[in-house]
Amino acid sequence: MSQPVIVQKLTEDLVFGSLPHTGKQTVGDICCGVGHHSVLFALQGFHVTGIDINAIAIQRAQKNKLKAQAAIEAAGGSLAFICGNVLEDRDISATVGKFNILIDSAAYHCFSPVKKSSYVRFLTSLSHMGTRLLFLNLRITDETTGSGPQTCSREEVNETFTQSDWQVDVLEDSVYHHFPMVGEGGPALYALLSYKSKN
Numbered sequence: 001m002s003q004p005v006i007v008q009k010l011t012e013d014l015v016f017g018s019l020p021h022t023g024k025q026t027v028g029d030i031c032c033g034v035g036h037h038s039v040l041f042a043l044q045g046f047h048v049t050g051i052d053i054n055a056i057a058i059q060r061a062q063k064n065k066l067k068a069q070a071a072i073e074a075a076g077g078s079l080a081f082i083c084g085n086v087l088e089d090r091d092i093s094a095t096v097g098k099f100n101i102l103i104d105s106a107a108y109h110c111f112s113p114v115k116k117s118s119y120v121r122f123l124t125s126l127s128h129m130g131t132r133l134l135f136l137n138l139r140i141t142d143e144t145t146g147s148g149p150q151t152c153s154r155e156e157v158n159e160t161f162t163q164s165d166w167q168v169d170v171l172e173d174s175v176y177h178h179f180p181m182v183g184e185g186g187p188a189l190y191a192l193l194s195y196k197s198k199n
């Protein structure tokens with residue numbers, strides 16, 4: 001499902017107000033899963049690329065795209081999916097270019113503190129000055145191990161992004177819905193960030 005917070009922010013002027021919704025506005029849905037947010041933005045006329053490491057998720061995303069294809073075209077949008085590892089595939093940014101908007105819905109919290117630095121470098125490689133990042137991640141403060149969510153706190157978000165030339169414009173408590181490990185909804189952090197450097 002699309003996250004209600006992301007649907008709400010999309011319809012408020014936080015995204016459209018800061019980026020004129022004309023011409024070819026590009027969106028990168030990072031760690032897109034089955035592509036719910038990719039489809040949501042493509043249906044609004046954006047040109048969207050979803051990226052995920054999980055080939056099965058990408059196959060399901062392609063099916064979701066097919067179901068929405070006619071409506072996406074009618075809206076003037078487009079949608080493509082790429083199977084890749086955002087921590088290791090150096091050439092993804094060379095292939096897809098830079099985006100006006102990036103979406104991180106439950107990606108950042110997947111990575112350990114060390115990997116988060118590589119992850120933010122990856123986001124930066126897809127950004128130009130003014131790129132906006134729509135961020136929604138579970139607010140987790142206990143260090144965990146294994147493949148489950150890692151840490152995600154206000155302090156960490158502020159630190160990891162500001163040291164890479166991102167400005168945190170909004171950072172507020174929110175909810176991530178229907179995450180299997182935490183049930184119906186988990187406390188989350190919503191952030192809107194802007195990339196502030198020439199890249």
Ligand SMILES: C[S@@+](CC[C@H](N)C(=O)[O-])C[C@H]1O[C@@H](n2cnc3c(N)ncnc32)[C@H](O)[C@@H]1O
Pocket residue numbers: 001030031032033034036051052053054057084085086087104105106107110
């Ligand atoms: C919790 S899901 C979030 C999916 C989607 N963004 C959403 O909100 O519904 C996290 C996603 O991150 C992907 N992922 C984890 N590590 C990744 C990596 N290194 N490169 C690309 N995708 C990764 C997983 O395959 C999974 O689809």
